[in-house]
Amino acid sequence: MIKARVTVTLKNGVLDPQGKAIEHALGSLGFEGVGQVRQGKVFDIEIEGTDAAKAEADLKAMCDKLLANTVIENYSVSIT
Secondary structure, eight states, rough: EEEEEEEHHHHHHSSSSHHHHHHHHHHHHTTTOOOOOOOEEEEEESSSSSSSHHHHHHHHHHHHIIIITTTTTEEEEOOO
């Protein structure tokens, strides 16, 4: 069994209204000095098999086809 973590974040320059709302909320809760907040998604995925290279290729295909909107989002794949 191969375990992986996929992290999806907005590309630089893409507006992040949720991140901005979190940033303001943290300030109103008394957390001073918080800089820019960017919101993202994390997927923990288990894949049957032992071939890490194939698993990584499959995970990247999953990101390209479903997990990430590659027009506005970046992703990273980490086999754990």
